[in-house]
Amino acid sequence: MTMMTREGPEPAHRLLDFVNASPTPFHAVAAASALLEKAGFTKIHEQDDWEKDVKPSGKYYFTRNQSAILAFTIPKGWQPGAGLSIVATHIDSPNLRIRPVSKRSKLGYMQVGVETYGGGTWHTWFDRDLGVAGRVVVADKSGNFHTKLVKIDKPIMRIPNLAIHLERGSADNFKFNMESEFVPILALEHQLNAKGEDTRSSQTSPSASSIQANHHPALLKLLATELSVAPETIHDFELHLFDVNKSVLGGLNSEFVFSPRLDNQFSSYCAVEAIANFASSSHFAALEGNVACISLFNHEEIGSVSTTGAESSLVPFLLQRLSPAPGAYAQSVARSFLISADMGHAVHPNYASKHEDNHAPRMNGGVIIKTNAKQRYASDSVGSFLVKKLIEKRNGKVQEYEVRNDMACGSTVGPFLSKIGVRTVDIGCAMLAMHSIRETAGSYDVQNYIDLFEEFFAGFSTLDKSLSFE
Incomplete structure (x- = not known):
């Protein structure tokens, strides 16, 4: 063989x-x-x-x-x-990083607030399959705290382009507002509600070290599941968005790295x-x-x-x-x-x-x-x-x-x-x-x-x- x-x-x-x-x-x-x-x-x-x-x-x-x-x-x-x-x-x-308070909702869409890091060619981030990765601070049963790396290697977010039919006047000279028109979509609220998942934070008077009210519960639940911890044990994080499509060799003779x-x-x-x-x-x-x-x-x-x-x-x-x-x-x-x-x-x-x-x-x-x-x-x-x-x-x-x-x-x-x-x-x-x-x-x-x-x-x-x- x-x-x-x-x-x-x-x-x-x-x-x-x-x-x-x-x-x-x-x-x-x-x-x-x-x-x-x-x-x-x-x-x-x-x-x-x-x-x-x-x-x-x-x-x-x-x-x-x-x-x-x-x-x-x-x-x-x-x-x-x-x-x-x-x-x-x-x-x-250069990449996009989730804000300390990221919970955003508009017209039934659950969105995630992000900040740009470095001098990215930002228009290339539209219509991409975006995962989340980074470092999370979690508490254990003994009351001690640990940092854990997380890598959610599946497309959970996307920044969709505006259809050309709605932007005919400037489609050939694409411009967008980095704050209001560059916000990833995470989910549809009614889909989560239909599954019986609450889109509201469960904490009404959070402690100073709690971040539960700052982010969508569904996002925290996803992180917790990936880390095999309870959502309420997550106390902070630094999370980056990334393209989940893998790095590959390309070209007729594999002479290029596309990555x-x-x-x-x-x-x-x-x-x-x-x-x-x-x-x-x-x-x-x-x-x-x-x-x-x-x-x-x-x-x-x-x-x-x-x-x-x-x-x-x-x-x-x-x-x-x-x-x-x-x-x-x-x-x-x-x-x-x-x-x-x-x-x-x-x-x-x-x-x-x-x-x-x-x-x-x-x-x-x-x-x-x-x-x-x-x-x-x-x-x-x-x-x-x-x-x-x-x-x-x-x-x-x-x-x-x-x-x-x-x-x-x-x-x-x-x-x-x-x-x-x-x-x-x-x-x-x-x-x-x-x-x-x-x-x-x-x-x-x-x-x-x-x-x-x-x-x-x-x-x-x-x-x-x-x-x-x-």
């Missing part, structure tokens, strides 16, 4: 599995944690005195607020003052797989040099300003805890190098004029070096050269990207992290429809990314020693 093989590159299928399991940053952290533990990484906690337990040839990771994760390996012969080779990404994406959240779970997954592969390799067992590190941040889409964002203490605290003496800390910063990995804009065949003629990256064309004279990207010539040499060692290809002078440049975690003093380069892989509910990237670029990151962890320290400044 012959085994069936999946069409397209196998690393891309592993990316699909990761994205399909990760509708929120909470789920992405959980999925990354599982992959790291499978590769032998030990979980540590920021509040603990873990420095005394960290040993050469060790593999460790920790999370913060369940929505950011940092993993690192300690090389043989490691001493305080050693540098870090860091790949930094973000795991948040939500590729910006930037594509980069994040590749960073996790690369450090897991590296930590399981013979290179790691024999290597002396930098600490290999990945850091997957939250809140990049809204400016990185949070306890789990790139402007937080996650990376600085790791540098300090590994090299606590002031002199050793400064040495570690000087010896470190950071790759900021975020997706880039592929040239669009229908909108070629949106790219500068000589800076038009292609999907599956290799890793992009991002440069911006205004320092919206943190790359410089020396850092870019080092990254190109690492790619060259794996026989990879390099593409260049600079934005046109008549267009604004996007941002990444790179400039925020470069403030620490660590040398930083911004890179990406090419994709189309960034910030749409369904994006498109190249399936073969998954391996291109992984190759670079593995070579970075294995070979940067040696390469860096070959470079001097006059």
Whole structure:
């Protein structure tokens, strides 16, 4: 009996599995944690005195607020003052988030109030099958409280378009009010009433920590059923809407990834797989040099300003805890190098004029070096050269990207992290429809990314020693 093989590159299928399991940053952290533990990484906690337990040839990771994760390996012969080779990404994406008070009803429709997060291409959210996922705070029978992840992977909501017959004057120039015309429908009130379900809250004088009156009882009941708890034990939540249609490979030769959240779970997954592969390799067992590190941040889409964002203490605290003496800390910063990995804009065949003629990256064309004279990207010539040499060692290809002078440049975690003093380069892989509910990237670029990151962890320290400044 012959085994069936999946069409397209196998690393891309592993990316699909990761994205399909990760509708929120909470789920992405959980999925990354599982992959790291499978590769032998030990979980540590920021509040603990873990420095005394960290040993050469060790593999460790920790999370913060369940929505950011940092993993690192300690090389043989490691001493305080050693540098870090860091790949930094973000795991948040533009989406819709249920409001703290979401209960809305109009004309017999039960609706759910939502807030936009990040700079989404919001018209792509119309007529989509929307599920709900996130983090829920529940009470147990002992009076203690726990957070539980929930993923309702079925279409329970939709934002219907207005029929073209009712909007003939502006159908070709679609505009809508983000507050009043962008509200998902959950159910019809009379259908629930016909089933004997009360659409009113059962609590007339709720306690301060109760949210029962803030949301439709039917929504809370659905969450409770999914979590196997009673609705009244739910005390708070952070819930995101997501497209329940699965990520897939597409194109005539499976050369594309059609998926939500590729910006930037594509980069994040590749960073996790690369450090897991590296930590399981013979290179790691024999290597002396930098600490290999990945850091997957939250809140990049809204400016990185949070306890789990790139402007937080996650990376600085790791540098300090590994090299606590002031002199050793400064040495570690000087010896470190950071790759900021975020997706880039592929040239669009229908909108070629949106790219500068000589800076038009292609999907599956290799890793992009991002440069911006205004320092919206943190790359410089020396850092870019080092990254190109690492790619060259794996026989990879390099593409260049600079934005046109008549267009604004996007941002990444790179400039925020470069403030620490660590040398930083911004890179990406090419994709189309960034910030749409369904994006498109190249399936073969998954391996291109992984190759670079593995070579970075294995070979940067040696390469860096070959470079001097006059």
